[in-house]
Amino acid sequence: MRPKRILILGGTGLARAAAAALVARGHHVMSSLAGVTQNPLLPAGHLRVGGFGGAEGLTTYLRDDKFDLVVDATHAFAAQISRHAAVAAMQANTPLVRLEAAPWMALPQDTWTQVADVDAAVSVIGPGHKLVVTVGRKEISKFFARNDLSGVARMIEPPQIEIPTRWQVVLERPPFTLESEIDFLREHGATMLISKNAGGPRPAKLDAAAALNIPVIIVARPETLVVDRIATVDELLGRLAREG
Numbered sequence: 001m002r003p004k005r006i007l008i009l010g011g012t013g014l015a016r017a018a019a020a021a022l023v024a025r026g027h028h029v030m031s032s033l034a035g036v037t038q039n040p041l042l043p044a045g046h047l048r049v050g051g052f053g054g055a056e057g058l059t060t061y062l063r064d065d066k067f068d069l070v071v072d073a074t075h076a077f078a079a080q081i082s083r084h085a086a087v088a089a090m091q092a093n094t095p096l097v098r099l100e101a102a103p104w105m106a107l108p109q110d111t112w113t114q115v116a117d118v119d120a121a122v123s124v125i126g127p128g129h130k131l132v133v134t135v136g137r138k139e140i141s142k143f144f145a146r147n148d149l150s151g152v153a154r155m156i157e158p159p160q161i162e163i164p165t166r167w168q169v170v171l172e173r174p175p176f177t178l179e180s181e182i183d184f185l186r187e188h189g190a191t192m193l194i195s196k197n198a199g200g201p202r203p204a205k206l207d208a209a210a211a212l213n214i215p216v217i218i219v220a221r222p223e224t225l226v227v228d229r230i231a232t233v234d235e236l237l238g239r240l241a242r243e244g
């Protein structure tokens with residue numbers, strides 16, 4: 001197979017797995033990170049960091065560097081870059097695939113309320129709950145704004161806003177074990193867990209919540225443009241092998 005020039009829009013474990021697999025097969029791989037995490041886990045191959053300057057900037061980048069393929073492996077909740085990728089790939093006439101892990105599905109032992117977005121999550125929570133919130137830092141202020149809620153916000157990078165005294169921010173990076181997640185929920189007296197439906201392997205926090213009978217609010221993924229979608233690195237490799 002002819003080695004291809006592949007741009008991976010990354011920031012996820014799946015993107016790093018794709019980079020490793022494609023580099024191992026001799027492709028020229030450029031991974032792109034937004035630059036929002038200070039010490040990111042680094043992918044195999046080449047790396048560039050920072051925004052492109054919108055869909056137009058990405059179009060220019062794709063044209064100038066003559067990529068054969070764009071793999072949008074960004075997080076399911078990074079909707080803006082995915083929109084830009086769809087527009088830019090069309091404008092630059094570069095094939096695009098969306099590599100996105102399958103969403104989590106509720107199991108019989110789960111007590112989930114599935115909501116459309118973080119605003120809906122905030123509005124369905126009854127007063128007085130002690131929350132464990134794992135939705136990242138971008139929208140955490142929406143939970144902080146409710147005076148009748150308290151709890152722990154767990155994230156990788158600290159938020160750039162004031163943290164109310166009722167709240168604690170814990171900086172930690174996955175993976176976590178079932179035991180440590182049960183301990184975490186117990187230690188903080190959680191009465192509810194809030195999570196985005198990131199998808200991929202079911203995380204231990206969901207099993208821990210089920211084991212402790214703690215209800216979970218699951219925020220569904222944002223709508224994105226319809227693009228060619230695959231869920232695993234193996235599917236991506238199979239497709240490249242077929243195309244030759």
Ligand code: NAP
Pocket residue numbers: 009010011012032033034036049050051052053054055057058073074075077078079080081082084135136196
């Ligand atoms: P976003 O809202 O979709 O994107 C905001 C802007 O950041 C984009 O317009 C783009 O700037 C730049 N950008 C985003 N991803 C980029 C990438 N991979 N390479 C270069 N520029 C990128 O994204 P976000 O929610 O802030 O997420 C940023 C990064 O963190 C993504 O790479 C994503 O995979 C990762 N991440 C996000 C979440 C989440 O919950 N949102 C969770 C885990 C990891 P320009 O318009 O200037 O090109």
